[in-house]
Amino acid sequence: MTPARIYSRLFMVPLELIIDSNENINPANLITGTKIMIPGYVSVPYTIKEEDTLWKIGKARNLSIDAMMILNQMQNPNQLAPGDTLYLPERITQHHVSSKLPYGSGILTKQIKTLKKLYPFINIESIGTSVLGNPIQEIRIGKGLKKVHMNASFHANEWITSMVLMRLVNQYLISLTNRSTFRSVNTINLYNETELSIVPMVNPDGVDLVLSGPSTSNRQEVIEINEGSDEFVHWKANIRGVDLNNQFPANWEIEQERKSPKSPAPRDYPGSSSLSEPEAKAMADLIKKNQYDRILAFHTQGEEFYWGYEGFEPPESEILAKEFERVSGYKAIRNVDSHAGFKDWYIQEYKRPGFTIELGRGINPLPLSQFDDILHKVEGIFLAAIYL
Structure with missing residues (x-):
């Protein structure tokens, strides 16, 4: 069994994800000291306590002893000493993309x-x-x-x-x-x-203009496009006042002709071409x-x-x-x-x-x-x- 397959079984991660996470190495022919990326995991430090063993820690946290030994490059499962730091593999099950703050x-x-x-x-x-x-x-x-x-x-x-x-x-x-x-x-x-x-x-x-307002370098230009207002909450265009979803060569000339803005604007101006x-x-x-x-x-x-x-x-x-x-x-x-x-x-x-x-x-x-x-x-x- 190749090392990649072993890691797939130990960490319960699909084999192809491990292979694709380590494209610069050959997971079938590894040498000692090679760093392998295991996707969907983070390593969390744990301080060894009295009477701790790998078996006890693994049972409490549903972790493979072999996985812990590989992560910590341990040769002997009995080498733990109180006060030492052991790194534990922790599977990611929660999202990291927040929905609490405006998204610039x-x-x-x-x-x-x-x-x-x-x-x-x-x-x-x-x-x-x-x-x-x-x-x-x-x-x-x-x-x-x-x-x-x-x-x-x-x-x-x-x-x-x-x-x-x-x-x-x-x-x-x-x-x-x-x-x-x-x-x-x-x-x-x-x-x-x-x-x-x-x-x-x-x-x-x-997006950044809507959420944070203009930078000092382009403040005057965008306020002029915005008809003198420094309120940009309803701005749709890019920073030059061009509506990016009116920019593509699919009867663009029709939109240019019928859109009311004929110059840069907060919305609807299709650009000069x-x-x-x-x-x-x-x-x-x-x-x-x-x-x-x-x-x-x-x-x-x-x-x-x-x-x-x-x-x-x-x-x-x-x-x-x-x-x-x-x-x-x-x-x-x-x-x-x-x-x-x-x-x-x-x-x-x-x-x-x-x-x-x-x-x-x-x-x-x-x-x-x-x-x-x-x-x-x-x-x-x-x-x-x-x-x-």
């Missing part, structure tokens, strides 16, 4: 780093940078042939969508490492069958590079979703739409009088299923009191998008 790009970056540390089989990349140089980050999970992409916070005052998407990702990772189901779905099968791409915050500059903004271009380049089988863009609000565009959507889109409607209670709407959106462009360009999911109800930005209800209703859509 700084919090997102910290949480992505935490998830990468706890679940090293995920891949993190920057697909581009915003106007102000903030990274637009992508999380990738899984290694299957099917490719699914999801994103959030195209619009600045819809930042709650980033929180929801990151919590869904966190729940998915917990399910994988604990060999547990997620809404009765066996997630390790999803991991092996699907590559999931997540861009949790398309518009980091705009399609894909003029670095955030929109980064998303278009990501899609062109990876040719996803389906995409979902999370927005707010209305508890509905849109799944058609100018008749370019394939028959598969309707099948998915009916399932999304069933598992969420959201209303499926095929067409709306709108162009130049990310979903519109994707359907037009690739003739594959694309969806704009409008989470929650009310006036943007939606309050955090809606978070749990939104999360519960969208869990089924998240899973169905991966497994169908």
